[in-house]
Amino acid sequence: MNTIFSSQIKSMELTVSHAEKYLGQFCSLLASYTRKTAKLRDQADMLVRQLNDFSNTEDPELRTCLKNLAEDLAMVQDYRQAEVERLETKVVTPLKAYGDIVENKRADLKRFNADRNRAVKELQKLEKLQQKNPSDRQRIFQAEVNAQKATNDAHRSTRQLEETISDFQRQKLEDIKRIFTDFITVEMVFHAKALEVYTHTFQNLDSMDIDKDLELFTGRIRVFNSPLDNQTLLPSSMAHQPSPTLGSSLRHTAESAKKSRSSILQRQRGVEEEEEEDDEEEEEEESEIEAQQSRQSYASQYTQILRQKN
Numbered sequence: 001m002n003t004i005f006s007s008q009i010k011s012m013e014l015t016v017s018h019a020e021k022y023l024g025q026f027c028s029l030l031a032s033y034t035r036k037t038a039k040l041r042d043q044a045d046m047l048v049r050q051l052n053d054f055s056n057t058e059d060p061e062l063r064t065c066l067k068n069l070a071e072d073l074a075m076v077q078d079y080r081q082a083e084v085e086r087l088e089t090k091v092v093t094p095l096k097a098y099g100d101i102v103e104n105k106r107a108d109l110k111r112f113n114a115d116r117n118r119a120v121k122e123l124q125k126l127e128k129l130q131q132k133n134p135s136d137r138q139r140i141f142q143a144e145v146n147a148q149k150a151t152n153d154a155h156r157s158t159r160q161l162e163e164t165i166s167d168f169q170r171q172k173l174e175d176i177k178r179i180f181t182d183f184i185t186v187e188m189v190f191h192a193k194a195l196e197v198y199t200h201t202f203q204n205l206d207s208m209d210i211d212k213d214l215e216l217f218t219g220r221i222r223v224f225n226s227p228l229d230n231q232t233l234l235p236s237s238m239a240h241q242p243s244p245t246l247g248s249s250l251r252h253t254a255e256s257a258k259k260s261r262s263s264i265l266q267r268q269r270g271v272e273e274e275e276e277e278d279d280e281e282e283e284e285e286e287s288e289i290e291a292q293q294s295r296q297s298y299a300s301q302y303t304q305i306l307r308q309k310n
Contacts, residue, residue: 008158008161008162009109009112009113012109012112012161012165013109015165015168015169016102016105016106016109016165016168019098019102019168019172020098020102023095023098023102023172023176024098024099026095027092027095027096027098030087030091030092030095030183031092033087034084034087034088034091034092037080037083037084037087038084040080041077041080041081041084044073044076044077044080045074045077047073048070048073048074048077051066051067051069051070051073052066052067052070054066055067055070058213059212059213059216059217060212060213060216061208061209061210061212061213062208062213064208065204065205065208067297068201068204068296068297068298068300069201069204069205069297071297071298071299071300072197072198072200072201072204072297072298072299073201074299075197075297075298075299075302076193076194076197076198079190079193079194079197080190080194082190083186083187083189083190086182086186087183087186090179090182090183090186091179091182091183091186094175094178094179095179098172098175101168101171105164105165105168108160108161108164108165109161111157112157112158112160112161196298197298197299200297200298200301201297201298204297
């Protein structure tokens, strides 16, 4: 009997001990995983602030792309916050509960051990009494009654403990399956959302026109020749020219009148060309505005869609 009970109790104790050891380690590791995910969210929030600050110092193309990147990155951190909350609720908390569950099972094992030891002691007492005083039937009978009662209690405790440990094992299997299924689901949802946002962000960054910002930057730093340098050369060159004669003056007057008429026509054509250029510039500005509006962040587009639905 002692050998049978020892084998049973050893198997049950191993089941409870393994659950306590490994589920405790899972709880510790996944709690650390959740905390580090929260720290990653905080670091990304700091990156968002730095991107916004830096974008305010840059030219339009880079500024637009960086602001869109910051908005999309902030949106991903909202998803990461939801990931942290779900991990805490669906993964870490159920694993923490196994601390109390294991303690209850250990208490059941302790009661079973007490019943088993009592039955073993009663049997040993009966054997000694039969060996020392085989003629004392009254004491032997009482010892047999006590031993039988202790044995029945031990068997009853054994059946109850078997049911308890079987239920514990079934619950453990179901919980482990559910916990890690929830863990994978939470991770899949987060990464799917993040991939959707980052895909749009990548396309937004890829569409940035570097040449536009470079042209603006080059225009700011380019050094032009001073107009005063050309003006200072005019008097010296004119001083060496010979005085015009009367005939040349008349020819010069006629040519000037002809040039004035042609200059009037040129100015008229110039005005028309300027009007056409203004129209073209307005169209280009409108197209640029439309392009900038189309290059919105995923977060902005998502917000607009929600507003339209509401």
